[in-house]
Amino acid sequence: MFTSEIIETLQEGDGELEVCGTAETHYDVTAQKISVTLDSFARRVSASGDGEHQSRSWLPAAEQVAEHLSHDEATAFAKDVFQSWVRKVRTAIPHEMRSTT
Numbered sequence: 001m002f003t004s005e006i007i008e009t010l011q012e013g014d015g016e017l018e019v020c021g022t023a024e025t026h027y028d029v030t031a032q033k034i035s036v037t038l039d040s041f042a043r044r045v046s047a048s049g050d051g052e053h054q055s056r057s058w059l060p061a062a063e064q065v066a067e068h069l070s071h072d073e074a075t076a077f078a079k080d081v082f083q084s085w086v087r088k089v090r091t092a093i094p095h096e097m098r099s100t101t
Helices: 071-092
Strands: 002-012 015-028 033-045 063-068
Touching: 002 033, 002 071, 015 071, 033 071, 063 071
Parallel strands: none
Antiparallel strands: 002 015, 015 033, 033 063
């Protein structure tokens, strides 16, 4: 399962910058283990629509979370981990770049 979210759209220079978070989830049925790989990136919003992923020094480094869970618990766990990651990425955005709306 792959999840992504635009966390914030910021003004940067003469354009907009989208800050995005991602989570890639794998569940090993045999081991009853879930692994969630979390990452974030920025991308310029432009008329050309290239959307090239860019890193920023203030973005948190990618993380991986693993837990032994039943298959029934895996989806809720992955959602909780991703929402926690979204909060972490949002908090990392420099105050001066945050939108005022």
